[in-house]
Amino acid sequence: MKRTGILMVVSGFSGAGKGTLMKRLLERYDNYALSISMTTREPRPGEEHGKHYFFVDRNEFEGQIADDGLLEYAEYCGNYYGTPRAYVEKCMEEGRDVILEIEIQGALKIKDKFPDTVLVFVTPPDAGELKRRLTGRGTETEDVIRERLLRAVEEARGVENYDYIVVNDELDKCVEDIHGIVTASHCRVQKSIVRIEKISKELSDLSKGEEQ
Amino acid sequence: MKRTGILMVVSGFSGAGKGTLMKRLLERYDNYALSISMTTREPRPGEEHGKHYFFVDRNEFEGQIADDGLLEYAEYCGNYYGTPRAYVEKCMEEGRDVILEIEIQGALKIKDKFPDTVLVFVTPPDAGELKRRLTGRGTETEDVIRERLLRAVEEARGVENYDYIVVNDELDKCVEDIHGIVTASHCRVQKSIVRIEKISKELSDLSKGEEQ
Secondary structure, rough: OOOOOOEEEEOOOOOOOOHHOOOOHHHHHEEEEEEEEOOOOOOOOOOOOOEEEOOOHHHHHHHHHHOOOOEEEEOOOEEEEEEEHHHHHHHHHOOOOEEEOHHHHHHHHHHHHHHOOOOEEEEEEEEHHHHHHHHOOOOHHHHHHHHHHHHHHHHHHHHHHHHHHEEEHHHHHHHHHHHHHHHHHEHHHHHHHHHHHHHHHHHHHHHOOOOO | OOOOOOEEEEEEOOOOOOHHHHHHHHHOOOOEEEEEEOOOOOOOOOOOOOOOOEEEOOOHHHHHHHOOOEEEEEEEEEEEEEHHHHHHHHHHOOOEEEEEEHHHHHHHHHHHOOOOEEEEEEEEEOOOHHHHHHHOOOOHHHHHHHHHHHHHHHHOHHHHHEEEEEEEOOOHHHHHHHHHHHHHHOOOOHHHHHHHHHHHHHHHHHOOOOOO
C-alpha cells in the first residue's frame, strides 16, 4: 500500500520561531516538502522564482483562481498571495509530507475543503519575548506599537479551531513535536480501517470454511 | 507549567505483537509506565503481585468497584479483571504517560468517562500470519479453529471508534509510531489554549496602555 503524504499547515505569532523550526525539521528528516506560495508582488533582491515564491502577473494569478488551481488565496496591499494546488498534490502523491506556512484564516479555508489537513499553531511559552520585540526600543510612536500589538493578537484569532499547539520553548523538542504530529497523523484510523475490515472479513470467511 | 501524563489504551489482534512492542517502547523511552491490572484469579507460576497483576480476593475487588476505584472492569470465566484508578492517576500526575493494554469494549468504557484517553489499535499488515497462527498445524478440530477465528474477528469489533491504527510491519517503525502518537497527544489544542489566551490578553492590554 503506497503511503501518501500529509498536508500540514503551520501558523503562529510572528517571531514565534517558525522559520528556524521549519529549517531544522527539513534538515533532520527527509520526508518533508515546503509548499511554495504564488504571488503577484515583485521579487525582492535575492528572492528566486520557484524557491521563495512563484512570481506571476495578475493575469496568470486570476487564471489560476478561475481554474481552481489554488488551495487558498488572499489579497494584501494590492498583491495576490496563494497556494498552488498542483505542487502540493504532486508532493503528497510522491509520499512527501507537505508543510504550508500561512495564517489562520487561510488555513481554516483549506481545512474546510480538505478536512484531513492538520493545523498546527506555534507559540512562544509566554508573552515576554513577544512584548519586548513588539514594543521595540522606545524609538517608535505609540500608534506604531499599538498597531503591532493588535496585529499579533489578530494572528491567534481562530486558534481554537486548530488541531495542535506547539510551544516553542526549546527548538529540538519543538522539532520532535512537529514530527510526532505528522507521524501520528499517518496513523489516524481512517487511513487504515479498510485494512482491518479486510483482515476481519478473511478470518470470518475462513471460519465459514470459505477459502480465500 | 507541569506536564501531566497521557493515558493511552493499546488494543489489537492477539498475536499482533503488542507485548514485544510495549517492551521495546519502555526500553527506548523513559516517559512510559505500564498500567497493572487487578484480578481475582490465582497467580500462575512466576507471576508477581504488583508486577504482572495486583492479585486480590473477590471481597476486595468488589470493594474497589463500590468505591469507584477501577477505571473499568469485566468478569471472564468467573474471575474479575480491572484497571485500578489510583495507580494510573498517580503515574499521570508524576508526568508519566500510562499505557493500558486491554480490549476494545473496556477501552471504550474508559474513553466515555475520560475523553482525553488516546485509543490505539495494533494490527499486522494483512491476515496471512494471523491465519497461519489461528488455524494451527492441522491437529486441532474444526470447531476449535472456528472459535479461534471468530474470537479474532471479535477482537476488532468497535475499532472504528478508535483514534489511531498502528500497522505492525516493522517493529522499530511501530515503536516510533506509538511514541509519535503520544508526543502529538501532548500537543492537542486543549492542552495549551489557555497559554495562548493569556498571551493574547497581555498583548491586548498592553495595546490599551494597561501595564501588566
